[in-house]
Amino acid sequence: MTALGFLYPGHSAEDDYPRIEQLLGSDIRLDLVHTDIGEDAHRVDALLEMGSAPRLAAGVEELRMSGAESVVWACTSGSFVHGWEGAHEQVRTLARAAGLPASSTSFAFVYAAxxxxxxxxxxxxxxxxxxxxxxxxxxxxxxxxxxxxxxxxxxxxxxxxxxxxxxxxxxxxxxxxxxxxxxxxxxxxxxxxxxxxxxxxxxxxxxxxANQVTVWEALRLADRRVNAPALGALFTREPLVQA
Known part of the structure; x- marks a missing residue:
């Protein structure tokens, strides 16, 4: 069993994750911890606060106790809004807090492409x-x-x-x-x-x-590859690049 950890902001489309877990059809468990989003707004200042280190760190211990092998900040806007360098620092801080390989949905899009x-x-x-x-x-x-x-x-x-x-x-x-x-x-x-x-x-x-690439990224960090055609081309190809 491979357990993958996700920090998911609030409650919107989190039911995508049990659906994806079922479609993976393998020994994969997706564990979600919901972070406090503060103000629900696609506005730069609110997004910067949503992805701040204290808000992400608050959910890390629960994921670590679940046995997660990797952790992904499952939020695109709350990562790219920090810019390229800032998003890297966000992930580095998360990895240190979790003691696990870490990434975010924004980087997941880059690696998936x-x-x-x-x-x-x-x-x-x-x-x-x-x-x-x-x-x-x-x-x-x-x-x-x-x-x-x-x-x-x-x-x-x-x-x-x-x-x-x-x-x-x-x-x-x-x-x-x-x-x-x-x-x-x-x-x-x-x-x-x-x-x-x-x-x-x-x-x-x-x-x-977003949720598709987030799960793929967690699998990549855990060095797992799953063929799941129902999740699109990303889950049906041999790797071209190992990032």
Whole structure:
């Protein structure tokens, strides 16, 4: 049994994780600890506080006691908002606090894109435009070309969590660009685990979603690889790059 640990902010789309655990169909256990988000707002100051070291450290002991082999801060906006260097420091601080290999959803997107061998991506974000642009900047800092960014102007994770398949597909279709090799949907508050095959079939390209890549990243840190076609192209390929 491989136990993977996740620090998940608040309560929005956490039910994606038991769904993913079932779809993995292997001896994998996904353990979630919910962090205190403070103010639920896709606003830079609130996001910086949401991902602050004290808030993340508060959940670390519970994950360590669960036997987790790795830990991922399961929040995209609460990591990339710190910038490329700041997000690295956030992860280093988390790793020291947990005594475990650590990462965040923002880095998970970068490593997943490299895994798929894609260098041009489109972004469909639930965030306001200014926050969505910060994610694009983070990707560019990683050497990934961003062919287009579409924000949705949603302020709270609570509202994002109410979106269903129709809204997710509409966002993906609106955000995709012909020259993008993959589409990224960067919000762990968005329910996507059940929709990835439909999205990839509809767009004809890999689709990377926040909770999907977060779990993949935890597996990577634990040196585990699972073939799970229901979770999309990311879970059906041999590794191209070992980051």
């Amino acid at each position: 490299r895994e798929l061998g894609v260098s041009r991506v489109a972004v469909g974000a639930t965030y306001p435009d200014d926050v969505a642009d910060l994610f694009a900047d983070f990707l560019r800092a990683a050497g990934i070309e961003v062919t287009g960014v579409r924000g949705s102007g949603i302020i709270t994770a609570a509202e994002v969590g109410t979106w269903g398949e129709a809204e997710v597909i509409a966002l993906a279709q609106a955000a995709d660009t012909p020259d993008a090799e993959a589409l990224l949907l960067p919000d762990t508050a968005l329910h996507t685990a059940a929709h990835i095959p439909t999205l990839e079939k509809d767009l004809g390209k890999p689709v990377l979603t």
